[in-house]
Amino acid sequence: TLALGWAIATILALQTVAATKCTPRTLHHKARVFEDLSAQELKAVRNFLWSHKELRLEPSRTPTMAKNSVFLIEMLLPKKQHVLKFLDKGGRPPAREARAVIFFGAQEHPNITEFAVGPLPWPYYMRELPPKPGHQATWASRPISSAEYALLGHALKEATKPLHQFFLDTTGFSYQDCHSRCLTFTDVAPRGLASGERRSWFILQLFVEGYFLHPTGLELLLDHRSTNAQNWTVERVWYNGKFYRSPEELARKYEDGEVDVVVLEDPSPKGKSEKSTEEPPLFSSYKPRGDFPTPINVTGPRLVQPQGPRYRLEGNTVLYGGWSFSFRLRSSSGLQVLNVHFGCERVAYEVSVQEAVALYGGHTPAGMQTKYIDVGWGLGSVTHELAPGIDCPDTATFLDALHYYDADDPVRYPRALCVFEMPTGVPLRRHFNSNFSGGFNFYAGLQGQVLVLRTTSTVYNYDYIWDFIFYPNGVMEAKMHATGYVHATFYTPEGLRHGTRLHTHLLGNMHTHLVHYRVDLDVAGTKNSFQTLQMKLENITNPWSPRHQLVQPTLEQTSYHRERQAAFRFRQPLPKYLLFASPRENRWGHKRSYRLQIHSMADQVLPLGWQEEQAITWARAGRFPGPQSHLVSLLRRYPLAVTKYRESEVCSSSIYNQNDPWDPPVVFEEFLKNNENIENEDLVAWVTVGFLHIPHSEDIPNTATPGNSVGFLLRPFNFFDEDPSLASRDPVIVWPRDGGPNYVQRWIPEEEGDCLMPDPFSYNGTYRPV
Numbered sequence: 001t002l003a004l005g006w007a008i009a010t011i012l013a014l015q016t017v018a019a020t021k022c023t024p025r026t027l028h029h030k031a032r033v034f035e036d037l038s039a040q041e042l043k044a045v046r047n048f049l050w051s052h053k054e055l056r057l058e059p060s061r062t063p064t065m066a067k068n069s070v071f072l073i074e075m076l077l078p079k080k081q082h083v084l085k086f087l088d089k090g091g092r093p094p095a096r097e098a099r100a101v102i103f104f105g106a107q108e109h110p111n112i113t114e115f116a117v118g119p120l121p122w123p124y125y126m127r128e129l130p131p132k133p134g135h136q137a138t139w140a141s142r143p144i145s146s147a148e149y150a151l152l153g154h155a156l157k158e159a160t161k162p163l164h165q166f167f168l169d170t171t172g173f174s175y176q177d178c179h180s181r182c183l184t185f186t187d188v189a190p191r192g193l194a195s196g197e198r199r200s201w202f203i204l205q206l207f208v209e210g211y212f213l214h215p216t217g218l219e220l221l222l223d224h225r226s227t228n229a230q231n232w233t234v235e236r237v238w239y240n241g242k243f244y245r246s247p248e249e250l251a252r253k254y255e256d257g258e259v260d261v262v263v264l265e266d267p268s269p270k271g272k273s274e275k276s277t278e279e280p281p282l283f284s285s286y287k288p289r290g291d292f293p294t295p296i297n298v299t300g301p302r303l304v305q306p307q308g309p310r311y312r313l314e315g316n317t318v319l320y321g322g323w324s325f326s327f328r329l330r331s332s333s334g335l336q337v338l339n340v341h342f343g344c345e346r347v348a349y350e351v352s353v354q355e356a357v358a359l360y361g362g363h364t365p366a367g368m369q370t371k372y373i374d375v376g377w378g379l380g381s382v383t384h385e386l387a388p389g390i391d392c393p394d395t396a397t398f399l400d401a402l403h404y405y406d407a408d409d410p411v412r413y414p415r416a417l418c419v420f421e422m423p424t425g426v427p428l429r430r431h432f433n434s435n436f437s438g439g440f441n442f443y444a445g446l447q448g449q450v451l452v453l454r455t456t457s458t459v460y461n462y463d464y465i466w467d468f469i470f471y472p473n474g475v476m477e478a479k480m481h482a483t484g485y486v487h488a489t490f491y492t493p494e495g496l497r498h499g500t501r502l503h504t505h506l507l508g509n510m511h512t513h514l515v516h517y518r519v520d521l522d523v524a525g526t527k528n529s530f531q532t533l534q535m536k537l538e539n540i541t542n543p544w545s546p547r548h549q550l551v552q553p554t555l556e557q558t559s560y561h562r563e564r565q566a567a568f569r570f571r572q573p574l575p576k577y578l579l580f581a582s583p584r585e586n587r588w589g590h591k592r593s594y595r596l597q598i599h600s601m602a603d604q605v606l607p608l609g610w611q612e613e614q615a616i617t618w619a620r621a622g623r624f625p626g627p628q629s630h631l632v633s634l635l636r637r638y639p640l641a642v643t644k645y646r647e648s649e650v651c652s653s654s655i656y657n658q659n660d661p662w663d664p665p666v667v668f669e670e671f672l673k674n675n676e677n678i679e680n681e682d683l684v685a686w687v688t689v690g691f692l693h694i695p696h697s698e699d700i701p702n703t704a705t706p707g708n709s710v711g712f713l714l715r716p717f718n719f720f721d722e723d724p725s726l727a728s729r730d731p732v733i734v735w736p737r738d739g740g741p742n743y744v745q746r747w748i749p750e751e752e753g754d755c756l757m758p759d760p761f762s763y764n765g766t767y768r769p770v
């Protein structure tokens with residue numbers, strides 16, 4: 001019987017091999033085509049650029065705008081067809097190239113030029129990456145550099161000198177010789193009202209812990225368009241509901257007693273000083289205060305993986321059960337997963353974050369002006385350190401990132417990314433099979449485990465947490481959690497029309513968050529079609545009782561032929577089943593498909609009138625829909641658009657859209673304009689998710705993640721012949737046995753692993769050039 005057992009085991013093993021036999025996974029060395037640039041490569045590109053003396057490059061921190069400097073270097077992804085040819089058919093890898101953005105400010109007509117530099121690691125050529133015809137990035141559209149911020153800080157300090165006494169009297173803080181009681185600022189964007197302008201509203205704040213929540217009541221408009229900071233001028237001042245022409249005018253009127261003054265409460269509450277030497281915390285602080293009825297004074301549960309991780313990291317490639325994918329972290333626009341396989345097949349070539357915007361309303365000029373388009377604030381580069389046990393489980397694998405963004409060297413961001421497997425706390429599948437007489441025929445369950453790839457972007461006050469989640473049953477999820485400090489302005493009673501009073505002098509401004517994703521699905525090959533399934537009610541005569549009518553649901557399938565047809569508007573209900581179908585069929589004769597399931601609250605927050613008005617303005621004005629960017633209006637319009645893959649349409653936004661939303665180099669609308677055929681083509685889905693955020697008192701000190709996450713799922717729909725999580729060895733089946741203990745059947749031994757204590761908590765917090 002032992003021999004027979006072996007024979008059966010061998011046959012079973014062979015069958016298993018046959019069932020999962022497929023072309024070998026993309027080896028790590030092949031996935032290098034997706035890898036971000038190494039420190040050596042970034043330096044090689046920088047040195048190559050600097051060796052071109054005719055570029056007359058200067059360091060990024062040289063305190064002037066009238067200089068030529070390298071702003072950004074990141075990996076330039078080769079063309080998809082070249083990558084696929086290399087991955088699937090072999091041969092030489094496509095040339096490895098960098099994208100380099102140079103600001104040419106040291107000339108009469110400054111400009112921004114982008115170059116491809118290659119081949120890496122030893123570059124010897126550079127070629128201009130030409131903008132799309134008619135879409136040159138304007139000089140004014142460039143992101144603000146740290147050198148410009150230093151000059152702006154200086155300009156504000158100079159300009160507000162006449163207000164020194166005013167600030168001391170009204171806030172107790174100042175800009176001059178201020179030590180621990182200094183002012184700081186938040187600038188908002190867009191910076192003006194028309195293309196070419198660069199004039200920003202600044203909110204002056206007390207520089208204390210959580211300064212975003214401590215406006216002084218003064219806002220100021222500064223024109224900083226000139227490359228010579230000497231020419232920068234304050235154009236307007238707003239204080240407590242009134243406009244003034246200049247700081248001088250406000251100072252004079254204040255001295256004359258003509259200003260309606262609000263003397264701020266001291267931000268540090270006095271009081272308990274007898275009990276403790278420590279000052280009571282600010283309302284904007286994380287320090288605990290108050291008590292729960294059931295106090296907790298011990299640490300909480302944490303993850304352990306006694307037998308080590310069940311995923312494998314090979315460079316920038318993750319292997320986990322049925323899944324394999326590569327990833328990169330673009331300094332410009334953030335996290336991107338590539339070459340996503342389940343089983344033996346590619347299901348997506350790319351799923352990536354494209355943009356995050358937040359559109360505000362307010363009564364103060366800064367509040368009403370704010371429309372943040374975060375790629376313009378380095379969305380992909382502000383990936384600060386993740387804390388083990390808080391930002392990711394202790395068991396996570398942490399990875400550093402390198403960014404060459406507004407710097408003269410690559411900067412290492414430690415622990416910028418994490419990868420971990422975690423229990424979801426809910427079974428993936430389970431069933432209790434009752435015998436309906438006090439017992440059971442069997443119980444079976446498959447624990448819910450997922451693999452998560454995570455990074456964050458701290459865009460000044462706000463923190464986005466970006467997750468890509470992989471389930472054992474072929475489902476992939478993209479999710480954004482919002483947290484951090486709210487963008488807030490000075491409280492005035494009129495402000496209540498646009499938000500909530502959050503503290504004595506603080507208004508939390510209402511806003512809409514929208515996030516744009518690119519989803520380049522390749523469902524059983526690159527040739528896919530887009531179709532939707534809906535329910536249609538049918539009224540028929542009951543065939544077994546002709547006197548009765550019967551209403552029953554039927555399937556209604558819609559095929560989409562053209563891009564414009566598959567551009568869904570927010571006001572129309574989105575069909576529930578959005579399917580990307582291969583012409584190939586599964587075993588049961590259905591088209592092998594993946595379903596896009598969108599989890600968003602954005603459709604509830606975009607009122608009809610707004611969009612109608614936009615559309616009318618657009619029609620009337622021709623190219624530009626009023627003071628909004630194309631991107632913003634498009635994101636507002638379409639929760640989903642499906643386009644045919646085009647190499648010129650790989651990003652829906654750019655680092656330039658924020659500061660010139662009126663004439664940006666990337667106009668998403670144009671992706672749809674040519675209205676191409678989308679039947680049996682390489683398709684890309686553009687997904688907008690978002691939510692309306694009306695701040696409330698519990699947003700103090702920070703917006704919390706529960707309820708503030710949006711995203712989408714990619715779910716197999718007749719893609720497999722059965723649930724592919726059947727390949728998991730995690731199930732447990734319990735069989736009752738007559739007169740004995742239940743038989744517990746499992747495929748992974750219940751091993752007693754060491755319950756390892758994680759490393760002690762550590763956090764470095766620095767990000768330094770390498």
Ligand SMILES: [Cu+2]
Nearest residue numbers: 482511513693
């Ligand atoms: Cu918000």
